[in-house]
Amino acid sequence: MKKTIITMLIALVAIFASAETYNYLKFTKTNGTTVTYSVEGLKLTYDNTNVTITNVDGTATLTLAEVQDMYFSNEAGGSTYELGDVNGDGLVNVGDVTTLIAYILGNDVDTFIAEAANCDGDSQAVLNVSDVTALIHYVLTQEW
Numbered sequence: 001m002k003k004t005i006i007t008m009l010i011a012l013v014a015i016f017a018s019a020e021t022y023n024y025l026k027f028t029k030t031n032g033t034t035v036t037y038s039v040e041g042l043k044l045t046y047d048n049t050n051v052t053i054t055n056v057d058g059t060a061t062l063t064l065a066e067v068q069d070m071y072f073s074n075e076a077g078g079s080t081y082e083l084g085d086v087n088g089d090g091l092v093n094v095g096d097v098t099t100l101i102a103y104i105l106g107n108d109v110d111t112f113i114a115e116a117a118n119c120d121g122d123s124q125a126v127l128n129v130s131d132v133t134a135l136i137h138y139v140l141t142q143e144w
């Protein structure tokens with residue numbers, strides 16, 4: 001019994017020690033994309049369907065059913081955005097289509113993540129109606 005407790009204590013110390021050195025919390029989603037969040041000011045809250053990530057950069061929501069893996073990392077790597085999440089709220093939906101169209105038309109938008117907006121994947125990262133078409137297709141089919 002004593003040995004078990006000591007082992008658990010060592011494990012706990014190891015978890016705390018390692019958590020301190022990681023800079024990012026990453027989620028791998030079932031569609032293959034990885035989203036990365038800074039651990040600075042990190043707070044996670046769960047309800048039955050969503051996990052809400054709050055940190056110094058703001059708040060994002062992921063659907064738990066879409067989360068395949070969650071881990072800490074020192075590598076910013078991957079992306080700090082999700083393709084199609086143009087308005088950066090953690091979801092890819094019609095709100096992103098609206099934001100992208102508004103941006104292309106030259107209207108003011110609150111949050112616009114240009115890297116997430118190049119939905120057709122052209123190498124010049126030009127943002128135009130082709131990206132809107134690709135984004136609408138994704139929202140409707142969940143496939144790029």
Ligand SMILES: [Ca+2]
Nearest residue numbers: 085089091096
């Ligand atoms: Ca969004």
Ligand SMILES: [Ca+2]
Nearest residue numbers: 118122126131
């Ligand atoms: Ca494009």
